[in-house]
Amino acid sequence: MESASGTPERWARRCVVTGSAGFIGSTLSTRLVRDGWKVTGIDAFTDSYDPVEKVVRAANLARVAGTSLVVGDLVDLDLARIFDGAEVVFHLAGRAGVRPSFALEDRYVHDNVVATERVLDAARRAGVRRVVYASSSSVYGDGDAPFREAATPNPISPYGRTKLEAELQTLAAAGTGLETVALRYFTVFGPGQRPDMGLRLFAEAALTGRPVTLFGDGTQRRDFTYVHDVAAATEAAADAPASGMAINVGGGADVSLLDVFDVLRALVGTELLIDVQPFARGDVRVTSADLTRARELLGFVPEVPFAAGYERQVSWLRDRMGRAMELSA
Numbered sequence: 001m002e003s004a005s006g007t008p009e010r011w012a013r014r015c016v017v018t019g020s021a022g023f024i025g026s027t028l029s030t031r032l033v034r035d036g037w038k039v040t041g042i043d044a045f046t047d048s049y050d051p052v053e054k055v056v057r058a059a060n061l062a063r064v065a066g067t068s069l070v071v072g073d074l075v076d077l078d079l080a081r082i083f084d085g086a087e088v089v090f091h092l093a094g095r096a097g098v099r100p101s102f103a104l105e106d107r108y109v110h111d112n113v114v115a116t117e118r119v120l121d122a123a124r125r126a127g128v129r130r131v132v133y134a135s136s137s138s139v140y141g142d143g144d145a146p147f148r149e150a151a152t153p154n155p156i157s158p159y160g161r162t163k164l165e166a167e168l169q170t171l172a173a174a175g176t177g178l179e180t181v182a183l184r185y186f187t188v189f190g191p192g193q194r195p196d197m198g199l200r201l202f203a204e205a206a207l208t209g210r211p212v213t214l215f216g217d218g219t220q221r222r223d224f225t226y227v228h229d230v231a232a233a234t235e236a237a238a239d240a241p242a243s244g245m246a247i248n249v250g251g252g253a254d255v256s257l258l259d260v261f262d263v264l265r266a267l268v269g270t271e272l273l274i275d276v277q278p279f280a281r282g283d284v285r286v287t288s289a290d291l292t293r294a295r296e297l298l299g300f301v302p303e304v305p306f307a308a309g310y311e312r313q314v315s316w317l318r319d320r321m322g323r324a325m326e327l328s329a
């Protein structure tokens with residue numbers, strides 16, 4: 001079946017996903033194609049972690065009909081040309097991670113702030129209808145939980161500050177010929193999670209019998225959000241009856257790191273060796289999302305609770321480590 005413009009009906013809508021080789025961007029892109037979007041991805045395979053992981057995700061995505069990829073830095077590319085004909089830009093490219101941001105502030109400014117400025121400017125010039133921006137719970141800092149979008153942001157790391165600056169730019173662009181929404185993601189997990197993130201590091205250590213490094217006393221709590229739930233909320237944001245607004249995207253419950261270790265012990269079937277280190281700079285005590293706005297505007301209800309999602313992540317990691325062992329044998 002074809003639409004009046006000659007576009008096959010199954011790809012009735014065109015979009016761009018920046019950061020499409022990333023953990024969340026690759027999951028989102030796969031979902032969008034399944035739902036009938038034609039996806040142009042952009043990624044620079046930056047050195048924030050082993051670029052091979054990004055190249056593998058991009059190669060897997062390239063096998064999916066309806067996707068294409070532009071390799072390059074958002075700051076250097078002719079974005080208006082790439083965005084031409086796209087209805088929505090899902091802007092997920094960025095430099096994530098709190099701890100490295102203290103030593104690499106320039107990189108964070110480049111990938112989060114300058115890149116977002118370029119995306120917004122090009123989206124306006126190309127006639128894109130809407131930009132959906134991947135913001136972060138880090139904009140709240142050590143605020144009162146549960147975090148509500150109306151609270152005054154108070155980031156405590158360069159990462160959080162650059163995400164907030166880009167979010168403010170995004171929201172300010174609403175009404176200048178663009179619709180914009182900023183989604184504040186809360187610690188995203190699941191298969192494919194970034195190698196620098198706690199849940200992945202804990203599981204890798206546990207599966208190889210190495211000590212699990214714990215910063216602090218383990219009572220800090222996180223609102224872990226399953227990656228497929230995040231992708232669903234992000235897709236819904238394309239058509240949300242809102243613009244110029246930030247919306248929390250959380251998992252619906254906060255879990256302490258001590259609870260995480262209980263789940264992990266059961267999944268690996270052994271006791272964990274725990275190497276306790278002092279609290280890390282930039283780490284907040286609690287993150288917890290108020291999801292009222294997400295429910296109302298995105299119809300969002302998280303579907304995968306922590307234990308079930310972590311089981312899938314650990315199983316993905318076991319397969320991955322098994323394949324790596326076979327290759328090295």
Ligand SMILES: NC(=O)c1ccc[n+]([C@@H]2O[C@H](COP(=O)([O-])OP(=O)(O)OC[C@H]3O[C@@H](n4cnc5c(N)ncnc54)[C@H](O)[C@@H]3O)[C@@H](O)[C@H]2O)c1
Nearest residue numbers: 019022023024044045046073074093094111136185187188
């Ligand atoms: N993972 C989380 O828990 C989490 C939580 C809150 C917010 N976020 C935000 O969601 C987004 C995606 O996070 P992720 O965990 O998938 O990270 P990721 O590092 O796996 O993905 C980001 C991708 O963006 C690309 N990129 C970075 N700078 C670029 C540039 N200048 N030009 C082109 N490509 C560039 C990277 O190469 C990478 O593939 C980020 O913006 C992050 O700040 C993530």
